[in-house]
Amino acid sequence: QKEVEQNSGPLSVPEGAIASLNCTYSDRGSQSFFWYRQYSGKSPELIMFIYSNGDKEDGRFTAQLNKASQYVSLLIRDSQPSDSATYLCARTGDYKLSFGAGTTVTVRA
């Protein structure tokens, strides 16, 4: 079983819509969760992190964590063409960050 699983996509959404990305993880000892955005040919850049159950909002982004279900999601509101990228979900229980393979999002103008 993979440590972190994401749908590879592509997820295509129209401009202005909400993009919803899902991630599940296998290790119940996971403590911290991160969402990174990676543009083609570039390195990952941090969007958000979340430690506690519930929602965390930052601008157009909302991360949701449900530790009982071992599920973390990312919502992108008012999607823009510049949001087109691969989104990486990651978890850690110590210093070792385990990544999913990423979900590719395409925002249609």
Added chain:
Amino acid sequence: ETGVTQTPRHLVMGMTNKKSLKCEQHLGHNAMYWYKQSAKKPLELMFVYSLEERVENNSVPSRFSPECPNSSHLFLHLHTLQPEDSALYLCASSQGARPVDTQYFGPGTRLTVL
């Protein structure tokens, strides 16, 4: 320079060559990491250094040899690589090596082994 920098950005080498990748962080962090990213695969953690001491060697072949001379610099020495080692090699740093410490990535070195 700000953030995490990596040189070179692109590298092409033969299987018999010896080369080194360099990473420098300007964030005052104490932990540094090497990752490998191959096409369509998750990022793979290779090495972790915390306070210049290697704390993780994630079953990486000996043809990859890391070096951390101080908390700001990290090297990855390469020798007798194989074509399947072609990938994007990413360096990251964090304040400490704890679950709450966010890792920040450099731009990466795109390595091609012929």
